[in-house]
Amino acid sequence: MKSINIVGCGRVGKTLGRAWHSSGVYRVQDVLTRSLASAEQAVAFMGAGRATTRLADLRPADVWMLAVPDDQIAQTAVALAQAAANWAKSAPTNPGKPPAIAFHCSGALSSTELASLRSLGWQLASAHCLLSFADPGTALQQLAGSPCALEGDPSATLALEPAFVRIGTRCFPLAAEHKLLYHAGAVFSTNFLPVLQDLAQQLWRDSGVPADMVAQLSTTLLRNAVNNILALGPVCALTGPAARGDTALVQRQGEAIAQWNTTAGEAYQALSQLAAKLAAS
Incomplete structure (x- = not known):
């Protein structure tokens, strides 16, 4: 051995x-x-x-x-x-x-x-x-x-x-030259997920959702989203205002988030742009 x-x-x-x-x-x-x-x-x-x-x-x-x-x-x-x-x-x-x-x-x-x-x-x-x-x-x-x-x-x-x-x-x-992009895929797939869940829970708490409901909202939405992605693929599982092409709501919501947290607002706008592109693919 x-x-x-x-x-x-x-x-x-x-x-x-x-x-x-x-x-x-x-x-x-x-x-x-x-x-x-x-x-x-x-x-x-x-x-x-x-x-x-x-x-x-x-x-x-x-x-x-x-x-x-x-x-x-x-x-x-x-x-x-x-x-x-x-x-x-x-x-x-x-x-x-x-x-x-x-x-x-x-x-x-x-x-x-x-x-x-x-x-x-x-x-x-x-x-x-x-x-x-x-x-x-x-x-x-x-x-x-x-x-x-x-x-x-x-x-x-x-x-x-x-x-x-x-x-x-x-x-x-x-291949060695592809490792950074490969690993970035893993980061997007899993490492950012806790960050997004934490942001979602903060938004719910700050908007007045009862504390005992925050965990239930997170569990329900996350489980359903994962199941839909695995069953249907990212494109068909995509929902939300950016996927519907509701640019006015995306703009208003982005501004509200930016007032709450500047970095989170920038992330919302960037992800909404990617979501709109995915919906149109």
């Missing part, structure tokens, strides 16, 4: 690490986070691994997952490359190094973020599971059937694909 080290074991790292350990895909070896407590919590959740906070303490592994925030991927790769160079000096005849594969989990950034490892002969990739990782326990239950975008060196993606397939994901290839 191949070994895997996990650098940055937050919600994504814990979910995938436990799935791989439970399925016998990888042997979780070393787990690094910024605090020992969080590393130990990750190890306890996954049921495997050795917790540490020092990159120098990590041992060579077959696969490395960098599940750190996007703005830390490149600098983490640089630090890892320096540590790997030290391993090479201390054990120049060790046939088990360097590790064959390193990948990160960003949906927006490509494997070029790991370029500092290229000179060491590492194969580089990115792997993004299209799934909400708000809670690792819940994410584990939702993992089966989730799409997973693979990008990077062909040898790396070829090796990673069966590892992701074995934990239930459905892999597909993605």
